[in-house]
Amino acid sequence: MFKKMMIAAVLVMFTLGPVGAAFAAEGPAGNKRKGKYTYRKLVKACFERGAVESASPKVSPADKKMAEWTAVFEGRDFSAFGCDQEWANAKDKDILDIYSYFYSFAADSPTPATCK
Secondary structure, three states: OHHHHHHHHHHHHHHHHHHHHHHHOOOOOOOHHHHHHHHHHHHHHHHHHOOOOOOOOOOOHHHOOHHHHHHHHHHOOOHHHOOHHHHHHOOHHHHHHHHHHHHHOOOOOOOOOOOO
């Protein structure tokens, strides 16, 4: 009896495990940790060029909601960030990672960014 229950439990785990993973994988497919690093590196390069006054980013993920960040990144309108030259030279993969960072820590996300 115990053996049958264990087999049933294992089958349920293997059946429902991939379903749970699929629901957890919503949002952009970029790397949010790398996106945070890349975004800060982009702003730092902009500061070193003299285009902005501070090396710390002026735009935080918590400044907008997820849908608003989606509109910004799909429309590729990075004017609010400043640093137009750096954004123009950024690779698509880097932009996807930055988008993932902003989307994951948006104001209405489960874990919004708490500081700039």
